[in-house]
Amino acid sequence: MKKPDSITKLDWELLKEKHLKIDNKIINKINKGYPVQYLIGDVDFFDCLIKVNKHVLIPRFETELLVDKAIKVIKENFDKELRIIDFGTGSGCIAIKLAKEFKNSEVFAIDKSKKAINLSKENARINNVDISFYVSKFDKFHKKNFDILISNPPYIAKDGEISDNVKKYEPKTALFAKENGLFYYDQILNQSKKILKKRNIIFFEIGYNQKDNLTEIIKKHYPLAKIKFDKDYNKMDRFCTIYNNI
Ligand SMILES: C[S@@+](CC[C@H](N)C(=O)[O-])C[C@H]1O[C@@H](n2cnc3c(N)ncnc32)[C@H](O)[C@@H]1O
Known part of the structure; x- marks a missing residue:
């Protein structure tokens, strides 16, 4: 044809x-x-084959940049086995790549969607990695002692810019957040204080116009943290790294 x-x-x-x-x-x-x-029915995410369906966000190239950055920063700052948690795992792409990269570390991943967790478990099997998955909301997850928290949470404001097709076909619970898209950063940071070790690093993917407001939220939770933003290939601030006691 x-x-x-x-x-x-x-x-x-x-x-x-x-x-x-x-x-x-x-x-x-x-x-x-x-x-x-x-x-x-599937996409490549680094060297991982990731199955996708309508219950999960299609992994984006930007998220590869987030994970790439995280791998470099983790290697620079830790030389031991780690406990890593992925908040809002969806297809499992982030957790799976990190589990492949940090073979001796314990990787956990949560999502409130049971259907997403079912698929992410299958993806972990396909990629031959061991990950502990939980169906849980961000503010209800209480396992402790993590060194690393990584998240690409829903961050689009209710009236935010988004293509009609993404809005129509990808899961809404993966996209939108209250308070101009900032609600889940606040919630995750609040929870992070209860579940992370004192020395920790947090990685977020963020919307291109959220840097200033997010900085305020981070300072509220972690007044002494070192905060760094990184840009994507369009020179937009899209990634945030929060260093605590590092
Ligand atoms: C932007 S998607 C990210 C998916 C995947 N990590 C990625 O980067 O492609 C956000 C994910 O967070 C989940 N989610 C949304 N609200 C949540 C909540 N309150 N608690 C836990 N997970 C939530 C959604 O189901 C969705 O899978």
């Missing part, structure tokens, strides 16, 4: 590479903006 004009070259290559039978039904779905990744 010839590439229909409505499908991007990239998506077309992906569909062919994955040997997906392309019929009119599929093309109609794509024309309506249905994500090609959900049709194919």
